[in-house]
Amino acid sequence: MAETATAEAPAKAASGGNLLQVRNLEAWYGESHILHGINFDVNAGEVVTLLGRNGAGKTTTLKSIMGIIGKRTGSVKFNDQDIIRTTSDKIARMGIAFCPEERGIFASLDVRENLLLPPVVRPGGLPLEQIFDLFPNLKERLNSQGTKLSGGEQQMLAIARILRTGANFLMLDEPTEGLAPVIIQQIGHTIARLKKEGFTILLVEQNFRFASTVADRYYVVEHGKIIDGFSNAELAANMDKLHTYLGV
């Protein structure tokens, strides 16, 4: 599969095959055309970050992979299976899990119900003890209403609940948004530990400094296209370009 990498996706890790391969992905919200041909790969075991300004199409890319954008074309291959026409419930059952930007904690469910809501889709998910080990706060608040948690706790719950399903490919949409530095740090440790556990993670981040602590590779999204990509090792050499892309 390595030879199919396009000019837009130059940086590829040497190890493993593509777990996810996105080619020429276009997507629409109603009438508005958001993605104009996205190309990138994610290899098994990597943490890959999509960077870009607000409205560039990062979230839409994740949602298109998850199958929750109504109109999408192109090709998304997961484990060599094309999922562009697959419904989101079947995509989830193939082992892709999504943690949305707005976290999606259910107000009418308590913390325990929120945590246990996503069905187990395959064996190999983290056992509950290990999840409570990662997020000790949750254990103490199991009987609280989901939305009574603090923002940080809700984010932890949103990540925690997709770890026990057995999905091995996680898509996290801005997990640090609006959180205190100490909690951002905790989420950083969590992502590092998940990577060690063998999870593959596709991250969307505005917080570039946070991303640089966890990511193996980066792609830059602009106007619904991937305009650049580089590995963590190439980061220093690309800092100037990156500042221009992100306008920071």
Added chain:
Amino acid sequence: MQALYAQLLVGLINGSFYALLSLGLAVIFGMLNIINFAHGALYMMGAFVAYFLLNLGGINYWWALLFAPIIVGIFGMILERTMLQWLTGLDHLYGLLLTFGIALIVQGVFQNYFGSSGLPYAIPDQLKGGMNLGFMFLPVYRGWVVIFSLVVCIATWFLIEKTRLGAYLRAATENPTLVRAFGVNVPRMITLTYGLGVGLAALAGVLSAPINQVRPLMGADLIIVVFAVVVIGGMGSIMGSIITGFALGVIEGLTKYFYPEASNTVVFVLMVLVLLVKPTGLTGRAA
């Protein structure tokens, strides 16, 4: 005093039907966002299925309590698959018009074959007769209807609020897209939910058959009051619709005793008052 207790009992019985019907309406509204105007017609179908089972198949009341809700529930699920599902995302008005049209068609078909008069459905032998409670005479069947309805309502509440399946249902009511992205087949769940709500209506129809006879317009008469009950209780809450259903039945019964002239309007007067004070209903959430 005897007359007061008798009216209270009638109120509790009507309250049972209100509760079973408004419970189904609340569940359906939560999941499908549809105000199911066909609910009265489906309640009537429940009574007719019981009648057919008995007179054509020799299947008694007890089996009808099981089979009529299943048969009508399946009919409801076919409606959902073939028609209602296409209304997802549209204004409430479309669902209301479609289900109202379905109600008229179903009632029209039954009226065409059975006219408007009632068909008799006998009380099962085991529930015939009555008990002297000292302060009043309680016909056994009527007591049974109240208690059985209460049990079914509480079981439904338990299913929705306390089980894993119920957690899916509540979550999908809030955010169906995300629940589906977790791997739950939400469209199938919606169909089954509609079947459940319709099944509850059909069950109420079976319970009502021995008391009110089996008539094509039995649902049309009842459903107007049930919608008032739903407006008073608020669409959002399961327990709210159960309590409101029984409470309004009792209030209606009391009104029949103390001021009979108002007994047909008291529910609507209450509805107006509630709408003035709390437009989302007593237990409802803002839409």
